[in-house]
Amino acid sequence: MRWLHRLRARLRRASAEPAPLPDEPDTPLTPVAELERVLGVWTRWWMRGQGDEPDEQLALAGERAEAELQRFFGQRALQRVQAACSASSDGGTMLLAADRLFVAFLGTRAAMALTRKLYSNLR
Amino acid sequence: MTPAAPKSVRWLWTALSALLVVGLAAYGYFVLTGSYGPLVTVFNIPGSFFFILVTATEVYFAYRARGLFEPAEPMRTTWTLILLSACCRLSGAAFTQALTAPISGNLLVMVKVLQPGRPQLLHSIGIIMSGPVAMALLAAGLMRVVVLQRRLGVLGGLTVLDKSFIAAILIFTARQLVDIGGVLFGDRARLSVTQTILWFSDPLLALLLMQAVSIRRSVVNMGQGLVARCWGMMALGVAFTSAGDLMMWAETHGLIATAISPLGWFIWFFAVTAFASAPCYQVEAARKAHEGSYAVRRMAGNQP
Numbered sequence: 001m002r003w004l005h006r007l008r009a010r011l012r013r014a015s016a017e018p019a020p021l022p023d024e025p026d027t028p029l030t031p032v033a034e035l036e037r038v039l040g041v042w043t044r045w046w047m048r049g050q051g052d053e054p055d056e057q058l059a060l061a062g063e064r065a066e067a068e069l070q071r072f073f074g075q076r077a078l079q080r081v082q083a084a085c086s087a088s089s090d091g092g093t094m095l096l097a098a099d100r101l102f103v104a105f106l107g108t109r110a111a112m113a114l115t116r117k118l119y120s121n122l123r
Numbered sequence: 124m125t126p127a128a129p130k131s132v133r134w135l136w137t138a139l140s141a142l143l144v145v146g147l148a149a150y151g152y153f154v155l156t157g158s159y160g161p162l163v164t165v166f167n168i169p170g171s172f173f174f175i176l177v178t179a180t181e182v183y184f185a186y187r188a189r190g191l192f193e194p195a196e197p198m199r200t201t202w203t204l205i206l207l208s209a210c211c212r213l214s215g216a217a218f219t220q221a222l223t224a225p226i227s228g229n230l231l232v233m234v235k236v237l238q239p240g241r242p243q244l245l246h247s248i249g250i251i252m253s254g255p256v257a258m259a260l261l262a263a264g265l266m267r268v269v270v271l272q273r274r275l276g277v278l279g280g281l282t283v284l285d286k287s288f289i290a291a292i293l294i295f296t297a298r299q300l301v302d303i304g305g306v307l308f309g310d311r312a313r314l315s316v317t318q319t320i321l322w323f324s325d326p327l328l329a330l331l332l333m334q335a336v337s338i339r340r341s342v343v344n345m346g347q348g349l350v351a352r353c354w355g356m357m358a359l360g361v362a363f364t365s366a367g368d369l370m371m372w373a374e375t376h377g378l379i380a381t382a383i384s385p386l387g388w389f390i391w392f393f394a395v396t397a398f399a400s401a402p403c404y405q406v407e408a409a410r411k412a413h414e415g416s417y418a419v420r421r422m423a424g425n426q427p
Contacts, residue, residue, distance in 0.1 A: 069348075070346075070348065071126055071348060071349070071411065072348045072349050072350045072351075072408055072411075072412075073277070073345045073346065073348040073350055073351055074345040074346020074347045074348035074351045075346040075347070076343075076344055076345055076346040077277060077344070077345035077346055077348060077351065078346075080276070080277070080344065080345075084276065100275060101275060101277070102412070103196075104197070104198065104271060104275055105198065105271075105350045105408075106191070106350065106408055106409055106412055107191040107192040107193065107196060107198065107409065108192075108193050108196065109191065109193075109409075110191060110408070110409040110412035110413065111412070113412045113413040114412045117415065
């Protein structure tokens with residue numbers, strides 16, 4: 001039965017694979033295009049998360065978010081967020097926690113700029 | 124990794140250091156000769172200019188910090204309140220330090236609108252605006268920050284030392300209320316409107332200090348980031364204001380020697396510099412958010 005589950009997951013992944021996105025643009029994207037791009041990245045991570053493979057891209061984005069958290073809020077704030085997110089093993093929780101702090105204390109525009117940086121050059 | 128202080132903050136503290144060098148030289152002269160002349164000149168001319176320029180800097184950066192947030196965002200209202208508080212302190216400083224100062228460089232004296240001397244009404248308006256009005260607006264702004272920090276889980280619990288400090292503030296406020304009661308039940312005929320309004324300063328300052336203790340705790344819990352330092356500076360400004368108030372109270376009650384009391388006047392320069400530094404850090408944090416990129420994909424050391 002296990003092989004059947006794997007086959008079903010692979011078929012679902014193949015059919016639900018979103019259209020390939022363009023490479024990182026040189027010119028800044030509009031907010032809607034930016035949102036679409038980030039959502040595309042999230043969708044692909046979620047698809048990968050459905051399988052059991054470790055997500056290298058999510059880990060990389062998590063590391064970047066940690067660096068930014070440390071820069072704006074400090075080492076101890078980072079440790080607190082890490083401790084709060086340690087219950088869930090995926091980097092997605094860390095990204096969400098970081099994003100909440102960025103939006104609250106830096107404003108949406110600055111948080112969007114940070115989001116662009118965090119998700120740049122990720123597949 | 125501790126981010127460097129922004130250039131504006133470095134400028135502010137360098138200007139404060141320069142003023143302190145001049146002020147301490149004048150204080151040294153006072154200690155040696157007993158003459159207040161140079162000390163009064165330092166406070167009247169470079170001191171007044173410093174006060175007004177640094178508060179104007181605070182207004183400018185608070186306006187820019189306010190502009191970083193969308194109207195629906197909670198921090199927009201916070202920065203609006205802080206901006207209004209800074210505007211009140213600026214107009215108060217203009218009224219008390221420059222426009223009513225008995226100096227030949229006073230604009231109102233120069234255009235012969237006012238005779239040399241301190242016009243009492245303008246001076247009183249200045250004191251009220253830079254005192255209880257500015258404090259009430261700042262307290263409202265800081266309360267919103269405390270609430271937001273609590274909601275986001277960055278506001279740590281208060282330690283025993285923090286609670287003891289808050290208890291000391293409450294005792295000091297109660298002591299001042301006793302003084303007010305003494306005046307109220309003693310000689311009501313001497314009461315002026317200005318004095319009555321100024322009585323609100325002490326409870327407001329007590330509230331501000333309690334907020335500052337909470338914010339300081341959250342800053343200690345966060346570390347040395349730009350946003351943390353912004354609110355740390357705001358708490359420092361409140362702490363210096365309280366220290367200045369305490370020195371004034373001690374001076375009034377004769378608890379400080381005459382030779383030492385001028386040192387307490389310098390505290391207000393520290394307070395205004397700390398308040399002005401706070402929005403500079405906020406603006407710098409937003410600037411840093413837009414700068415740099417993660418162009419090269421690396422798994423380790425991925426700094427922008």
